[in-house]
Amino acid sequence: MISVSNLSIKLDGFSLRDVNFAVKGGECLTIVGPNGSGKTTLLECIAGLRRPQQGKIVIGEIDATHLPPEKRRIGYVPQDYVLFPHLNVEENVAFGLKNKDGLNKAREIMNWLNIHNLANRNVRSLSGGEKQKVALARALAVNPKVLLLDEPLAALDPLSRERLRKELKELISKILNTLSIPVIYVTHDLSEAELISDYLAVMNGGRIEQIGLKEEVFEEPASRFVAEFLGYNTFEGVVVESKEDTATVEAEGALIHVKAEDTQPGEKVALALRPQNIILSHKNELVKKWQHCRCNIIIGTITEVSKIGAVARVSIDAGIKLRVDAALNTPDEFTFKEGDRVYVQFKADSVKLIKQNKLLRLEGEQVSELNAV
Numbered sequence: 001m002i003s004v005s006n007l008s009i010k011l012d013g014f015s016l017r018d019v020n021f022a023v024k025g026g027e028c029l030t031i032v033g034p035n036g037s038g039k040t041t042l043l044e045c046i047a048g049l050r051r052p053q054q055g056k057i058v059i060g061e062i063d064a065t066h067l068p069p070e071k072r073r074i075g076y077v078p079q080d081y082v083l084f085p086h087l088n089v090e091e092n093v094a095f096g097l098k099n100k101d102g103l104n105k106a107r108e109i110m111n112w113l114n115i116h117n118l119a120n121r122n123v124r125s126l127s128g129g130e131k132q133k134v135a136l137a138r139a140l141a142v143n144p145k146v147l148l149l150d151e152p153l154a155a156l157d158p159l160s161r162e163r164l165r166k167e168l169k170e171l172i173s174k175i176l177n178t179l180s181i182p183v184i185y186v187t188h189d190l191s192e193a194e195l196i197s198d199y200l201a202v203m204n205g206g207r208i209e210q211i212g213l214k215e216e217v218f219e220e221p222a223s224r225f226v227a228e229f230l231g232y233n234t235f236e237g238v239v240v241e242s243k244e245d246t247a248t249v250e251a252e253g254a255l256i257h258v259k260a261e262d263t264q265p266g267e268k269v270a271l272a273l274r275p276q277n278i279i280l281s282h283k284n285e286l287v288k289k290w291q292h293c294r295c296n297i298i299i300g301t302i303t304e305v306s307k308i309g310a311v312a313r314v315s316i317d318a319g320i321k322l323r324v325d326a327a328l329n330t331p332d333e334f335t336f337k338e339g340d341r342v343y344v345q346f347k348a349d350s351v352k353l354i355k356q357n358k359l360l361r362l363e364g365e366q367v368s369e370l371n372a373v
Contacts, residue, residue, distance in 0.1 A: 007055035023182035033203030075144030081135040227272035253319035275325035277350040
C-alpha cells in the first residue's frame, strides 16, 4: 500500500496543496487533469525526485518522505521513457540491478513481458510501443513496491496509441494480479482513464478536486470544474422553486428542472448535463412521449455543426450554451444545420445539481467525504 498525506510543495509559480490519497496493493489509481495541474509533480514527489515541504509518503510500513529515490523501491516510467541510447535493450532493463543475478532478473522480466526477442536490439531502432515495454520492464526489474506510469502513451502517434491502449490495460491487469503492488497511472486522456483502472482522481491547480471509484466520479462530479473536465455542459444558476425531489433552477435565462433533494429557493448551484443526454428536434415531438417525467424542453439556435466519425457535435445557443453529441448511423441521416431553430430536450434526472465543491479521499476500498478547504 502507498499513502500520501497532506502533501504540499511550492515551486516557481506553482504548488501542490494538501494532496491526500491511498492505493492498496493490487489496485490502480488513474490521475487525470489538465496540463499544469500537478500530475507529474506529484509522481516526482512520490519517486523522490522532488522533496515536499509538508506531508508524508508511506510505502508499505516505511515512511519514505525523505528517503532518496534508490531507497524507495519505486518503479517509475516517465513520459519520454529515458532509455539509454548507448545500451541495448537487455542492458537497459538490467541497468538498475547491481547484484550478480541482475542479468537473469532482466531476462526473466523480458520473458514475462514477451520482449525477450528484443534483447540485443539498439533502443534507437525500437518502435514507440517497443520502447514503452522496455521502459516498463526496466521499472519492474527492480522488484518495486509501487509502480508509477506518467502518460506512457503520450509519446506515441495517435494510431499507435489507440492500438496499444488495450495491450497496456492487459499488462497492468497482469501486474496487479501477479505482483499485487499499487499502480498509479497519470494521463490527460479520459478514454485511457476509463479503460485502465477502477479508481480515478481529478487534479486542478495542484489539488485533488475529486477522487473515488471511476463510475462515481464520472456519474457524480463533485464540482463544476470536474464536470467540465469530464465533458459535461455546465452552467450556474439559482434555485427558484423546490418541490419534493425536484428543483427548478434559473440558469442564465433558462428555467431548468432537475431531480434534487434538500434544495432551498435562493440557493446558488451549478448544473451539469452530458452532451449525449440531449435530444434535438425540429418539432416539439417528445411532449407526449415524456409526459410521465419532469422534462426540459427549450428552444435554441444551432451555432455550429461538426461531424466526427460516428458523432455529430452540435453547439446551441438556448440562453444557456449547450453542446450536443448525437450518434450517427450514417452521416447523411443528420438533418440539422447551422442557423436552425430547434427544440432542445432532456430529462430532469439527466441533470446533475452540484451544491458545493466537495473533495473526496480514497482510502483503499473506503471512500470518505472531506470538507473543501
